[in-house]
Amino acid sequence: MTDESTAPLWDELAFLGGEEGQALLTELAAAPGDDAVALVSRLRKRGLTPEQVSAAVSQAALRRKATGKFGPESAELFFTEAGLEQATRHTVADRHAARFATAGLTHVADLGCGIGADALALARAGLTVTAVERDEHTARVAALNLSRYPRARVITADAESGQIAALLTGRNGDLDGTVDAVFLDPARRTSGRRNTRRLTDPNDYSPSLTFALDLAERLPVGIKLGPGLDRELIPDAVEAQWVSVGGQVVEMGLWSGPLARPGIRRSALVTAGTTTHELAAAADATDAEVRDLGTYLYEPDGAVIRARLIGALAGQLTAGMLSESIAYLTGDTLVTTPFAAAFRVREVLPVRERDLKRALRERRIGTLEIKKRGVDIDPAELRTRLALRGPESATLIVTRMGEKRVALLADRVSAGNPVFSEA
Template identity: 45%
Template sequence: MDLDAFAWLLTDDGQGLLREAEEVADADPLAAQTALRRRATPEQAAAALTQATLRRRAAPKFGDLAARLYFTPDGLEQATRPSVARHRAARLAAYEAASLVDLGCSIGGDLIAAAEAGLVCAGVDLDPVRVAVARANLDALGLPGAVSVADATEVDHSPFAVTFADPARRSARGRSFDVDDWTPPWSFVESLLRRDACVKVAPGIPHDLVPADVEAEWVSDHGEVKEAALWSGGLATTARRATVIGDGGLATLTEDDDPGAPVRATGAFLYEPDGAVIRAGLVTAVAAGVDGGLLDQHIAYVTSDAAFRTPFARGYRVREQLPYREKQLRAALRERGIGRLTIKKRGVDVVPEQLRKRLALSGDAEATLVLTRVAGQGTALLVEPF
């Protein structure tokens, strides 16, 4: 996006064009561009149409805020979901952190949450366009904060109570899971983690990569694992944490809640732990919380004889165990009149879409089938959510 065109977009004339762009954003792109160019240069028209399109694309992530904010395509893709950013900012506020510097602030999603929580905030980024967008977003929401163009690795962050970083996890080949491809690099991240800091990382970060005395927190939002964060210094309160955000609010589970749990036979209820719990390695904590155990030592399914409501897992009532072999399974499902089948699987070499096609069911009933291992043996369980 052209920096001068974006600056013009923030003027009164630019805001008028942006409103017009939002009205024609669903039209044919060429027709929309032609309509907007009657009032502005090609660069200005492109900037307005880009923002209108990105605001619509941002609505599922940012909700009502999307209509007031500004984005870049990569900034929107990489931005923290507001509910997750606010959770992180609440942790900082609870720690009574007075100030924060965001080293690589992009379009300012985390700066917004920190400023809303009352922290004195500053952000830096190498990209002048992202800096301009972050500054515009703070202004759009009436929030204080300073944003400037700078290399995160050269900023003196010692005056700030907390440093925050969200390294870009991309290389010339695209998204990368290799820490050597991060910008800033992993060596810089490790230096930050020797003080009070929070670093956003990919949820697939290996446990053995987390430095000693650093807390790793995995966060899911409405059942979808969004990210992990590393907390260091006084901000670290445990080694591993799973935090789940849902309609009922927020709940958190740590290794201190994990007394361990046995492997046991299938009970009357089955529990499917949240992805953040699995990533954090806290499945046995869920098992202990429902007075249950694991179906298999290496598989993230929990079973119990009792029904529990827990934010950390989805619960199912086990209706019956069916034959695992495909031919007998097909016959059992047809006998029960099941035509619409949700297939869940863990620990077995099954592709649900292919299996569903081969089963060729045609009944009127609907059911959920879990394919997994129990004591090392392939097992099929007919279950229903509760």
């Protein structure tokens, strides 16, 4: 049902998806640096309505913004502001889809599909896709994005409705085929196309986490969630995988049934550019023993920390914990790894700010990367107060060794490479 307040949006979307709108978007993509006022004036003189111009200019801007997530494909897709923010990155979505394909599943229901990022990956993998989205406008966007795939369709419905329950149990005769697996990306923000706010209670997600986990007991299910989800909510029988892209932890996925790999319950997937590495285990790893400060200090990737696999990483690095419950490792031999940034420790500096400022000035350090764990400081404010001057650069790591606060002056050695040992 469409009310009067949303009718203009439908008209604009229909325009953008039509031949004239597509041609206009192609034209706008070729001139992203045009002065906005002059561009709008030129388009209006060609007879376009203010609504058409606004929709086209906004969509072109969203496509440019989407390049980081979707690459060249962004030039062919349609977005909403909120939908782009919440959409799965192209490379990560392809890995989601590969799980379903590898498990031999053929028809996947994508419940809460948003603008269709994961549904697109499933369709690219050759699977039949039934995508479900409750927001009518967003569902229209997803339908446009999936229109090139004949085995993909979009239904406007609430994922927890009776209509979708019938689909999942094979009782809906209006839908072709039987769904044999489900992917869910519950909306973790309030509804809307922009200016949404984050939801803190998983049962306020749409669909709710309870609904998603109940499905996971009956069907092969993948659930995309925020990386900070309370670990107490993770069922024992599923595989939990934390994913980082370019050093940022972007999601935590739960996988049930044949989508969960045998013997793996915790995984950290680390992606940098086109390279991906994984650290996996049957359970949380026991932390390594605390040891004295060595020549090198390691900062594990956030996915490793979230997956609680620091102990497993320590074994690869022949390293120990710098301090109990603080996610820094230390060792005497350099082992660069995709799962941690490595730093060569120069010296331990005074932690008192006045003395620290003097020590940095004596070393002529004018460019300083400041990292911290286990201490209550603001790196940006500290950098300002240190009044740095000089041609040298370094990294300052402020943390704890036992109960003692320490300031370690170091040089960054690596930010993640194939594993090797320094002779």
